[in-house]
Amino acid sequence: MGQRFDTYDRFPEGFREYLSTYGWHFSKKMCEWAISRMKKENTSTGKKEDVEPYTKEKLEEMLTGANVKLKNCEGYDHVYIAAMVKADFFKSSIPDEQHLLLYLKDYFNDIDGYDGKAFTRFVADCSARGIPILWSDLM
16 A cells, blocks of 8 residues: 655645644645646537536535435535535536535545545645645635
8 A cells, every 4th residue: 555645754845834734634725726637528519617606505414414424524625525526427427416415425435535635636636636736826
């Protein structure tokens, strides 16, 4: 098994400070930046469009109303994953909001999951795609 990025001695500027403040979780600012980079395809025009994310408050209201409780979820992790679902799967393999909420439950409550899974995968994706994260700007 490979080592996590935070086990190395050298870090990008602001990385250690971000982790000491938020751990392996999305802050509001980091979440907004990550979502601003997401696009979804308009199937009728074939054009890329911005994703309209749920606010944290709206998403939590939806989860409460559906009696869905999330484990291994802190900060804005669920807001990021909900936006990713809207960008990549909504109205396709995830047909409606009820199924989006169930996806969130499956994602965060997975027995093989771990604390910080959403953010860890986001950081790994940025690294793999060569997208720099300006950590100090996203505190």
